[in-house]
Amino acid sequence: MSVDLLLQTPVDLTASIPAQPFTPEEFDEYVMKTYARYPITLERGAGCRVWDSAGREYLDFVAGIATCTLGHAHPVMVAAVTQQIQTLHHVSNLYYTAAQGELAKWLVEHSCADRAFFCNSGAEANEGAIKLARKYAHDVRGIADPVILTAHASFHGRTLATITATGQPKYQKGFSPLVPGFVYVPYNDIAALEQTIAELDQTTPRVAAIMLEALQGEGGVRPGDTAYFQRIRQICDEKSILLICDEVQVGMGRSGKLWGYEQHGIEPDIFTSAKGLGGGIPIGAMLCKDSCNVFQAGDHASTFGGNPFATAVALAVCHTLEQEHLLKNVQERGDQLRTGLTAIAQRYPDKVADVRGWGLINGLEISADIELTSAQVVQSAINQGVLLVPAGPKVVRFVPPLIVNAAEIDQALSAIDQAFATL
Numbered sequence: 001m002s003v004d005l006l007l008q009t010p011v012d013l014t015a016s017i018p019a020q021p022f023t024p025e026e027f028d029e030y031v032m033k034t035y036a037r038y039p040i041t042l043e044r045g046a047g048c049r050v051w052d053s054a055g056r057e058y059l060d061f062v063a064g065i066a067t068c069t070l071g072h073a074h075p076v077m078v079a080a081v082t083q084q085i086q087t088l089h090h091v092s093n094l095y096y097t098a099a100q101g102e103l104a105k106w107l108v109e110h111s112c113a114d115r116a117f118f119c120n121s122g123a124e125a126n127e128g129a130i131k132l133a134r135k136y137a138h139d140v141r142g143i144a145d146p147v148i149l150t151a152h153a154s155f156h157g158r159t160l161a162t163i164t165a166t167g168q169p170k171y172q173k174g175f176s177p178l179v180p181g182f183v184y185v186p187y188n189d190i191a192a193l194e195q196t197i198a199e200l201d202q203t204t205p206r207v208a209a210i211m212l213e214a215l216q217g218e219g220g221v222r223p224g225d226t227a228y229f230q231r232i233r234q235i236c237d238e239k240s241i242l243l244i245c246d247e248v249q250v251g252m253g254r255s256g257k258l259w260g261y262e263q264h265g266i267e268p269d270i271f272t273s274a275k276g277l278g279g280g281i282p283i284g285a286m287l288c289k290d291s292c293n294v295f296q297a298g299d300h301a302s303t304f305g306g307n308p309f310a311t312a313v314a315l316a317v318c319h320t321l322e323q324e325h326l327l328k329n330v331q332e333r334g335d336q337l338r339t340g341l342t343a344i345a346q347r348y349p350d351k352v353a354d355v356r357g358w359g360l361i362n363g364l365e366i367s368a369d370i371e372l373t374s375a376q377v378v379q380s381a382i383n384q385g386v387l388l389v390p391a392g393p394k395v396v397r398f399v400p401p402l403i404v405n406a407a408e409i410d411q412a413l414s415a416i417d418q419a420f421a422t423l
């Protein structure tokens with residue numbers, strides 16, 4: 001069929017739109033129950049707000065779990081999606097395409113890295129980083145049995161290698177045998193790290209890389225100590241160990257700086273991005289310095305990775321972040337949010353143990369002395385019309401779109417205040 005004929009063929013534009021209503025019960029008959037979902041069906045979004053199938057409005061301080069950088073239905077994203085799907089959306093990495101090159105250039109020019117590899121998710125980006133670190137250990141350092149150190153309470157994804165990298169037994173349970181070559185250390189404990197390296201490297205060097213989040217997201221919104229990260233950088237330089245920063249959650253401006261590692265004044269050898277990079281379009285990236293780039297043609301690949309569709313949208317997100325001075329907004333709104341949460345903590349001293357975070361990734365920790373869980377606080381906030389997400393059983397996480405305004409921060413603060421008043 002010629003293109004002309006195709007374009008003339010009448011298309012039912014409603015065919016791809018799911019019939020409503022689709023109840024949670026119906027949904028659960030067909031979709032694997034791997035998620036504990038809240039009993040609301042979201043239908044539509046605009047800016048920092050979403051609406052459910054009953055027409056109820058919510059302020060979205062989850063943003064697809066720190067992903068919708070520009071909120072919902074942002075005109076720049078709508079334009080980028082529309083333009084690119086009408087031009088070229090996918091052709092494979094057998095050929096050159098402009099958007100992938102442009103996005104790599106933007107990321108390289110705005111980070112410490114020299115080169116980028118594109119994939120589809122955070123876990124896949126971390127898989128790439130793990131493969132690169134192992135290949136560097138084999139090819140450059142002659143390590144036959146490399147080990148990667150990761151932290152307790154870390155989170156690196158749900159594939160087999162990345163649940164192994166994740167230092168939380170609850171994600172690993174039932175999936176053994178896990179991937180060999182990972183050893184865990186307590187986060188922010190430099191003495192423990194130095195001792196672990198000394199033990200592993202005792203007879204012959206084995207430690208290939210140290211993989212950390214600049215701030216642990218899923219593990220409870222725990223910022224790393226700058227002295228810890230700076231000492232790690234020194235150790236890595238002394239011993240030719242690669243430092244990998246998992247920037248999947250804290251990167252792309254969420255911390256108030258473009259990359260979380262900038263908060264510690266260090267540069268990793270490898271870092272990964274995903275979540276906020278595409279503003280909600282699936283994309284991941286693994287970036288590295290040329291000094292450790294041992295990948296050659298054929299070493300790593302991904303069918304969808306870096307396709308024109310995903311990279312054009314991510315590029316539009318990156319440009320908007322820059323042009324709209326969103327980092328400044330993240331810093332100002334973040335200060336406003338933490339100030340408000342600290343005041344709430346003072347009003348409910350028996351319930352709130354701590355408030356912490358950077359920019360627009362913040363956590364409120366519930367007192368260990370009471371039964372209250374983060375899921376209960378989140379449910380209560382939903383009742384107040386605000387979407388929040390737990391970061392573990394005792395921490396409530398606030399990760400709104402980076403375009404959030406002062407009135408929206410105030411609305412979220414009064415909802416959480418109400419939630420604590422009723423609990």
Ligand SMILES: *Cc1c(COP(=O)(O)O)cnc(C)c1O
Pocket residue numbers: 120121122123124126155156157158213217218246247248249250274275
């Ligand atoms: C969410 C997350 C991942 C996993 O990303 P997916 O896109 O779900 O695979 C990895 N690392 C960190 C720090 C994350 O927050």
